[in-house]
Amino acid sequence: MGLFDKDLWSEVFSTLTKNMLRTILTTLGVIFAIIILILLLGATTGMSNGFNKIFAGTAANSMFMWSQSTSIAYGGFERGRHIDFTLEDVEMIKRQVDEVELISPRIQLGDFGGTSSVMRNGQSSGSSVYGDYPTIDQVSKKRIVEGRFLNQNDMDQAKKVCVIGVDTYKLLFNKGENAIGKTIQINGIYFSVIGIFKKNDNINFEGENAVFVPFSTFQRAFNTGDKIGWMAILVDPDKEVSVAETKIKSLMKQKYNVHPDDIRAFGSFDLSEIFKGISAFTLVLQGFAFFVGIFTLLAGVIAVSNILLITVKERTNEIGVRRALGATPKIIKRQIILESIVLTTFAGLIGFVISVALLHLLDYKFGSSSDFPFTNPTVGIGQIVISFILMVGLSMLIGLIPANRAVKIKPIEALREE
């Protein structure tokens, strides 16, 4: 009589189907536990996917840095001195800070966030105008809806081309009008449009009413020399952004005679901090989901064990008869443990089906909305396998309690019971 003996299973099923209502009620606990476990896991995955979708296209190991004014008098200079970064600084940082992988300097017309007049055929838009290196795309990817982004060729030849945001397009062009190849006027200088971009869902400084021109073109057209506005810095993925940040700042402080404790002279924004926070958040959430799920599952399995205990009590006479007819303790034990496993597994499968359907529904409801970070709330095969093994393992262990109780009953006592 092996484990795959048909008779063993039919024995198990006939006892379980004997009292269908009780069987179903018993399984409810496990069904709910599995639903909760899978929903929690799926929801966390969905949330994490949602965040990933939002931050897709932005390099996690990046930072932005710009110059401000000093706040401490130092080296013979008064406080409040304004510092401007230059291309020379960029080269210096690239040379001396190993952690840095790439620097994409940027300059803008007017103050940060300020607008310039961009005109076309008498229509005008107050847009931000940036001079950028094509490498900015590696730090923060632009979603190009038409045409292309700036490339190295535009840069080398200082072409008078630009990439405009969809809002700028709406302000300057008629609906449906083809913008690619058309010219617009920025501060009286003509640029031809090569692409239209849409902003990312994530961290975004430019908005959609912005115009990008090659850095080299910007320098010549607006006479800015070597001055830069800020730099987007990509750090080696294996290195810490914060380390690079400190190194760069102290280097720049040295260069510009800034007091070592002056924290206002240079501004910076470490993107990796945000990413770290989010992944820590989702990790904690996932751990929490598993924790809650497992304990709910345990409670469900204990409920099964409880009912089986009652069943054993009710079946005392039957067990006695079986023993008298030659059932060994092992056979009785195995049957009750199998009942426990079958009940739990059956309930687990129902729970899986229901929860997967619910996750689908959630995805259908929230998956496509961009305001709520929730995408594709799936549960990994690994997670399912682990929960399943856990479930079967638990039910086997817990099934031992009623099984041992059944075996402890002496056949004569059991037969005496009516």
Add this chain to the structure above:
Amino acid sequence: MIEIKGLHKSYHMGSNSLHVLKGINFNVKEGELVAIMGSSGSGKSTLLNILGMLDSLDEGEYILDGVPIKNLNETKAANYRNKFLGFIFQSFNLINYKSAWENVALPLYYQGVNRKERKERAVKHLASVGLEPWIDHLPSELSGGQKQRVAIARALAAEPKVMLADEPTGALDSKTSYEVMDLIQKINDQGKTILVVTHEDDIAQMCKRVVHLKDGLIVEDTLVNQVRASEHV
């Protein structure tokens, strides 16, 4: 077939100890039909339980078909019960959610007989007790006499050496009792050794030998002229 020497058994309940069997010597030859009689508390059920390996003995010897029965663990006892003994109970003890043939086939299941053969043998035994039309019925659909006949078929199914009947007619009216005894006599006629515990005289007279127990000792052991139950039916 059964040899018992100096059998003692006592039960302990807290500080009280109850000496139930006080040295029983008792032999049963193959093919005998023995009635064990006695008032309640005489120890007849305890004796039957020990014979049925449902209970252990404190002192003495028990040899069944040449096999000394001692130091049994639960598993061994279960195997011996399955192989050597057939039980018939006062309250039938059928499993209520199994059909007649499935009940009869249960001892065969524990012997590892395959399902097809189990059914064949169960049906054969049910036919021999005259229940062929009821093989698929549940116990709840059978009368008391029919239930006891299913139980007898179940006791026969494993082809045991000895059948032990504990008040087999205790829950039946006298007409049905005689029918059941008729069946037991017929089985005995075919050579099966049967022990019947009863407190009814007429039932005891239908056996071939009557053993009286009183206060844990055998006080009388006589051969009787068997009254055929068929005369009363």
